[in-house]
Amino acid sequence: MSEGQATALPPPNERPTLKTIAFMTGLGITTVSRALKDAPDISAETKERVRLVARQIGYQPNRAGVRLRTGKTNVISLILSLEEEIMGLSSPMVIGISEILATTQYHLVVTPYRAQGNALDPVRYVLETGAADGVIISRTEPKDPRVALMMERNFPFATHGRTEMGLTHPYHDFDNERFAYEAVRKLVERGRKRLVLLQPPPYLTFYLHMRAGFEKGIRDFGATALPFSQVNLDTSLVDIRKAAETMLDGPDAPDGIVSGSGSGAVALVAALEASGRKLGHDVDLVSKESHMLLQWLRPEVVTMREDIRLAGRELAKAVIARIEGKPPAELQTLSYPIPTE
C-alpha cells in the first residue's frame, strides 16, 4: 500500500472516530491519537488543528477501543452491601461519588452483594475480569480479606472505614470514637449515669472505635456502662425495639442511650415511649443521624450528623488519586461528628 491511512476511507456518517478526524485533517490516525494526548513529537500547530476539529465534531473516544487496547476501563466500582442500602446510607454516598466522577472520565458501576459471607465475590470479580480501574468498599473489618486481596494485587481502592492489619491503604472514615465519646459526655451533662450503646455489629472495625469512645467516655465522665448486645445496628428495627423494651423492663434499665444510627434511634424511641418514659425527662438519647427526620419529630433526641455525601466525595477522590499513583498514606481522611444545634 502506498496510500496513507488518512486517505484510506472516507469515514461513515456514524459517530466520529480517530479515523474521521484523520480524514478531515489529512493526518494519520496515529498522529491524531498522539495529538489528542498531547504527545511531545507532534507540532503545536497540528495539535491545535486536531483539537479544533475534534471539538467541532464532538469526538469522544470509544471506550471499548481504549479498554481493549490499554485495559483502562474508566470505571469505578462501588461495592455495596444490601444492609447499607436498606439503611439508606448508599444514596447520599452515590451522589457524593458522582459529584466527583462527573468531572472526570469515570463512570460509576454499582455492584451490591447479598449476604455477609459473599463480600469477597464482587471484589474477586473485578480483579479477575478487570471490570474497573478502582473499587470503593465499605463496612470494613479489622482483618478485611478484601483489603488484603486488593493490596496483594496492588489494585487501587478506597475503603469507607479503617482496618487493623498494619496495611496502609486509602480510606475515609467517620470518627466513631469521638462520636461515642461526645455522646457520653452529653448524656452525663444531662445527668445520666447508667448508659447503654446500640452498637455496630461486632465484626466491623467501627464497632471497635465506637465501643472505645463509649468506654473512654464512661471512664472520663464517671458513668456506668450497661450491657445491650443482643442486638446491633444491623438488627431489624422490630427486633431492636423488642430488645430495648425487654431491657427497659428489667433491673438494668439505663437512663441514657447512645445510638449508632438514626434508624436505630427510631426503634429505641418507640421502645422508650412504649415503656412510659418521656424523652428528655426520664431518659436521654443521643444518636448519629444522616437524615433529618429525628430532629423534626423528636427534637428531644440529641443528634450528631454524619455527612455520607462528603464521604462519597472523599472516597472518589481517594480512589482516583490512588489510580494516578499517589501514595496511600496521603489518601486517608477522617470526618467528625457535626453537632446539629
Add this chain to the structure above:
Amino acid sequence: MSEGQATALPPPNERPTLKTIAFMTGLGITTVSRALKDAPDISAETKERVRLVARQIGYQPNRAGVRLRTGKTNVISLILSLEEEIMGLSSPMVIGISEILATTQYHLVVTPYRAQGNALDPVRYVLETGAADGVIISRTEPKDPRVALMMERNFPFATHGRTEMGLTHPYHDFDNERFAYEAVRKLVERGRKRLVLLQPPPYLTFYLHMRAGFEKGIRDFGATALPFSQVNLDTSLVDIRKAAETMLDGPDAPDGIVSGSGSGAVALVAALEASGRKLGHDVDLVSKESHMLLQWLRPEVVTMREDIRLAGRELAKAVIARIEGKPPAELQTLSYPIPTE
C-alpha cells in the same frame, strides 16, 4: 500460512480468552466462539467439550472485545435526578434493579444529573456514545423529551412513571390516582371535610394522577379541596413546614391533609404540632411512605406504602425484555398502594 489458528500461539498465563480455549481443545477460535453461543453448525460433542473447558478454566468473555465488535455493552444505565437521591428513593430502586441484573450479564451504571433542565443530557450521552444497551429514567413528564428522543431512535428504555404523548413505551408506575383517592376516602371516613394535598411538582406526570385522584375523591366523598400549591414535594422540608404553618394560621386551614411523600409528611407533622393541633384528634394526615419511620414515631399518621424496590425490579425486567425485542405494550405495569395496617 498452513498452520491453523489453534496452534498459532500458546496463550499467555493471563486471563483466559477464546484463544486459550482454542489452544486447549485444538479447535479454531471461531469454532470456540460459535460453540459457546450454541450455534447450529457446531456438533453437540464439540460444544460439550468447549463448554467443559470454558467452565473449567473460568472463561469469561472480555466485555471490551464484545462491545467493540458488536456494540453490545451489557450495561443498563440508571439515570437519576439528585432530587430523588435526596428523597432516598434511589436506594431501594438500585437494590431492586440489581436483584434482577445479578441474574444476567448486565452491569448497572448510575448516572445522576443535576438540575431539572439537564435531564436530557445523560440520555443524549448514552445515545451518542452507545454507553448502554438500555436506560431507566424516572420523574417523567406528560410530554417527556427524553421519551420522545429514545422512541425516535428506537432505543430500549423503561420509565418510572407514565407519559401522555400517545407513545407506547415500557413503564412501571405507582397508582398515585388510587392513592390520593383512597387517602381522601380515609380522611372523610374520619370526619374530615376540608382537605389539602401536598402534591408533586406540577410538571411531572404523577402530579396529574395524584391531583385527579384527589379531586375525584373530593367529589365522590363530598369534601372540600383547599389550596396549598405554594410548595410541593420537591420543596425543601423547611419551606414545606413554613408554608404549612402559614396555612394553618389562616382562614383556609384544613382539617385533613394528604401527603404525597413520607418526608413531606414529616414537615407537615412538625407544622401541625407547632400550631398546637393534635394528630388524629384535631386533624388527620394520610401519607405515602417508603420507609417505616413515620409509622414508628407517629402512628397516628395513616400511611400507604409504595414499594420502590419492586419498581426497580419491574423496570429492570422491562428494559431487558425491551432489549430482547418484546413489544412495549406488554411491558407496562402498575403497582398499588399497600395499606400499612
Add this chain to the structure above:
DNA sequence: CTGTGAAACTGTAACGATACAGGTCTTTTG
C-alpha cells in the same frame, strides 16, 4: 555533496470477539 540528527509524522500489529465467506470431509442422489 554526504552524513547525522532532530522534528514531525505514519504504518503495522495487536487487544478479544464475531460476521462472513470459505474450506474439508462425508453422505446422499441420480
Add this chain to the structure above:
DNA sequence: CAAAAGACCTGTATCGTTACAGTTTCACAG
C-alpha cells in the same frame, strides 16, 4: 461413480485505539 448436499470446522477482516518501530524531511556539520 460423479456431482450435489449437508455437516462441521476455520481463516480473514474488522470494530477503535494505542505501542512500537519506522519513514520522511530538512537543517546543518564536515
